[in-house]
Amino acid sequence: MNNKIDKLFDKLKVDKSIALIPFVPINWPSKEDTVSIVETALNAGAHAIELGIPFSDPLADGTTNQNAYQEALKNGANINSLFQIVKKLRNNKIEKPIIAFSYYNPIYKFGTELFLKQAQESGLDGVIVVDLPPEESQKFSILAKKYNLHQIYLLAPTSDMNRIKLVAKQATGFIYCVSVSGTTGVREDFSDELINFISQVKKQTDLPIAIGFGVSKKKHIDFIANIADGAIVGSAFVENIRNSSSADRSFKISEFVKNLVEVNEN
Amino acid sequence: MTKKFPDYQGHFGEFGGKFVPETLMPALDELENEFRVASKDTKFINRLNNLLNTYVGRPTPLTFAENLSEKLGYKIYLKREDLCHTGAHKINAALAQALLVKRMGKKRVVAETGAGQHGVATATACALMGLQAVIYMGAKDFERQKINVARMRLLGAEVIKVNSGSMTLKDAINEAIRDWVTNVKNTHYLIGSVVGPHPYPEIIRNYQSIIGKEAKKQIMDVENRLPDVIIACVGGGSNAMGIFYPFLDDKQTQLIGIEAAGEGIDKQHAATLSVGTKGILHGAKSLVLQDNNGQIEEAHSISAGLDYPGVGPEHAWLQSLNQAEYFSVTNEIALEGVELLSKTEGIIPALETAHAVGYLPQLTKTLNSDSILILNVSGRGDKDMDIISEKLNFFHE
Numbered sequence: 320m321n322n323k324i325d326k327l328f329d330k331l332k333v334d335k336s337i338a339l340i341p342f343v344p345i346n347w348p349s350k351e352d353t354v355s356i357v358e359t360a361l362n363a364g365a366h367a368i369e370l371g372i373p374f375s376d377p378l379a380d381g382t383t384n385q386n387a388y389q390e391a392l393k394n395g396a397n398i399n400s401l402f403q404i405v406k407k408l409r410n411n412k413i414e415k416p417i418i419a420f421s422y423y424n425p426i427y428k429f430g431t432e433l434f435l436k437q438a439q440e441s442g443l444d445g446v447i448v449v450d451l452p453p454e455e456s457q458k459f460s461i462l463a464k465k466y467n468l469h470q471i472y473l474l475a476p477t478s479d480m481n482r483i484k485l486v487a488k489q490a491t492g493f494i495y496c497v498s499v500s501g502t503t504g505v506r507e508d509f510s511d512e513l514i515n516f517i518s519q520v521k522k523q524t525d526l527p528i529a530i531g532f533g534v535s536k537k538k539h540i541d542f543i544a545n546i547a548d549g550a551i552v553g554s555a556f557v558e559n560i561r562n563s564s565s566a567d568r569s570f571k572i573s574e575f576v577k578n579l580v581e582v583n584e585n
Numbered sequence: 586m587t588k589k590f591p592d593y594q595g596h597f598g599e600f601g602g603k604f605v606p607e608t609l610m611p612a613l614d615e616l617e618n619e620f621r622v623a624s625k626d627t628k629f630i631n632r633l634n635n636l637l638n639t640y641v642g643r644p645t646p647l648t649f650a651e652n653l654s655e656k657l658g659y660k661i662y663l664k665r666e667d668l669c670h671t672g673a674h675k676i677n678a679a680l681a682q683a684l685l686v687k688r689m690g691k692k693r694v695v696a697e698t699g700a701g702q703h704g705v706a707t708a709t710a711c712a713l714m715g716l717q718a719v720i721y722m723g724a725k726d727f728e729r730q731k732i733n734v735a736r737m738r739l740l741g742a743e744v745i746k747v748n749s750g751s752m753t754l755k756d757a758i759n760e761a762i763r764d765w766v767t768n769v770k771n772t773h774y775l776i777g778s779v780v781g782p783h784p785y786p787e788i789i790r791n792y793q794s795i796i797g798k799e800a801k802k803q804i805m806d807v808e809n810r811l812p813d814v815i816i817a818c819v820g821g822g823s824n825a826m827g828i829f830y831p832f833l834d835d836k837q838t839q840l841i842g843i844e845a846a847g848e849g850i851d852k853q854h855a856a857t858l859s860v861g862t863k864g865i866l867h868g869a870k871s872l873v874l875q876d877n878n879g880q881i882e883e884a885h886s887i888s889a890g891l892d893y894p895g896v897g898p899e900h901a902w903l904q905s906l907n908q909a910e911y912f913s914v915t916n917e918i919a920l921e922g923v924e925l926l927s928k929t930e931g932i933i934p935a936l937e938t939a940h941a942v943g944y945l946p947q948l949t950k951t952l953n954s955d956s957i958l959i960l961n962v963s964g965r966g967d968k969d970m971d972i973i974s975e976k977l978n979f980f981h982e
């Protein structure tokens with residue numbers, strides 16, 4: 320295995336640091352913006368990027384991401400656009416992990432094997448399919464392995480020990496732990512329940528754990544640094560872009576990322 | 586053989602399953618366990634049967650439609666779900682699910698509604714059982730089924746207007762699921778049709794199949810034989826599945842589902858089984874209306890209850906096995922159906938049901954005076970009087 324995701328977490332372990340992984344839908348705010356958004360975030364210190372394939376009916380997402388998807392779809396976002404963006408990033412010598420986030424239907428319609436094959440060819444390292452639990456993943460996970468892609472599974476605070484074991488058995492790369500029961504979206508605080516939940520997961524796996532949903536502030540990153548190996552920052556990153564203009568976007572993205580990474584490293 | 590489906594993971598052949606975010610997986614397991622245990626609990630069964638008899642008004646009659654039969658040249662029986670308390674079949678599954686909610690100890694219920702009939706049924710069941718009801722309804726449906734909004738509010742439910750997407754049933758389901766994901770610990774999602782992730786299609790089918798069980802007994806009593814045809818409208822597919830299911834092994838009975846062709850199958854419509862393609866929507870693999878990129882397309886129908894770009898997975902499966910056939914009729918023909926049943930039999934059907942009525946004249950080609958057909962009158966038309974009045978120009982001077 321020679322997957323960039325594994326290398327990242329191996330290195331961070333040595334550095335005693337956690338991964339900061341921003342999320343942004345492709346083709347948003349405009350078709351041309353994605354490559355520079357990703358490059359800016361990674362240059363500012365983000366460790367990997369999660370690229371969202373927009374979906375018409377994103378039932379795991381809150382309003383922030385839903386609205387961005389709608390606009391991205393109007394900008395013609397589809398799986399081919401994703402592959403073009405990833406190829407471009409790799410051509411521009413971006414070496415950090417790139418992970419796709421999607422609902423299952425666009426991938427299913429594209430053709431699961433074709434998707435995974437072209438995902439690898441374009442330079443993706445992992446795939447998160449938010450509505451494809453292990454029960455429905457047999458074929459998908461075999462094919463993901465075939466094309467050296469990590470299929471990133473999710474666990475939630477509602478997952479009981481049996482489900483944690485099930486996911487731990489099938490997961491590769493890292494496990495994406497959802498901070499709260501709910502949709503994506505910015506939140507103020509995390510509960511102590513989260514600490515308990517993460518420790519339950521750790522008992523069942525040696526894989527790195529990244530926490531997402533609601534992560535938006537320095538204090539969240541500090542909190543996560545004590546219990547997990549990575550933080551996924553979605554809606555807050557998207558909102559930050561929404562509140563920028565094309566003139567100050569790069570600056571705002573850099574500031575946003577630097578602010579979170581700084582805390583990350585002390 | 587058919588009856589063993591779905592399999593233990595909720596698959597009907599290649600359709601069905603559980604395509605939901607991890608957060609909901611435990612709730613689906615919990616619901617399935619409760620359903621299996623309750624199905625063997627005589628106290629639960631007696632309570633439900635008692636409610637169905639004394640509250641809903643079951644068994645509903647099987648009415649011989651004498652005038653319509655004469656007009657069309659074959660025997661037509663009407664299964665009268667329009668006579669259920671609240672005016673549609675939806676109450677059958679809503680009451681049963683509300684009883685399951687009580688067993689699970691949850692206090693709050695969310696539901697989606699299109700025509701408002703499932704919302705009214707849910708609000709009713711929750712009023713009866715002391716549960717908090719939150720009903721999501723697309724803004725477009727909110728406008729066109731206002732009477733039902735008022736009924737839900739009178740019954741004590743909170744009705745939330747959904748402004749996203751096509752502002753119809755699909756978007757109401759998205760919002761209901763988001764609420765459910767957020768409040769899953771104390772909240773049950775009370776689905777109104779044979780759609781959604783396993784175990785919902787099986788649970789709803791189970792509680793709606795009382796329609797078919799009664800109809801079978803009733804037709805045997807009067808005709809001493811099984812019907813040649815059973816016909817029902819299909820939105821998500823619960824009234825159709827309810828009447829089809831007990832007849833699945835009776836090969837002599839042809840099962841026909843009628844979808845909404847809206848403005849026409851080549852224009853805007855909701856004919857998922859007729860022209861949809863395989864896809865995943867709202868937790869299950871089935872047929873869906875979608876574009877080449879797997880984005881769900883907006884459906885269109887004059888009838889809010891049929892205005893949905895998906896369909897229950899079991900219907901997709903039955904169609905693939907040729908065990909049931911599905912056709913579609915336009916808004917215009919549905920309106921003809923409303924008039925036909927109203928004028929010949931004195932029964933005003935819901936616009937959903939009217940799609941099945943509107944198809945009946947086409948069957949004169951294949952049926953004769955000895956043929957027996959049962960039409961499932963899934964609901965009554967009171968809720969649709971505004972639209973019907975406008976379309977038929979009733980207040981035109």
Ligand SMILES: Cc1ncc(COP(=O)(O)O)c(C=O)c1O
Pocket residue numbers: 673674675699700701702703777778779818819820821822823824825889890891935937938963964965
């Ligand atoms: C009277 C009536 N019939 C039919 C339907 C369609 O649903 P289903 O296909 O699940 O029976 C509805 C849905 O709102 C309805 O109110």
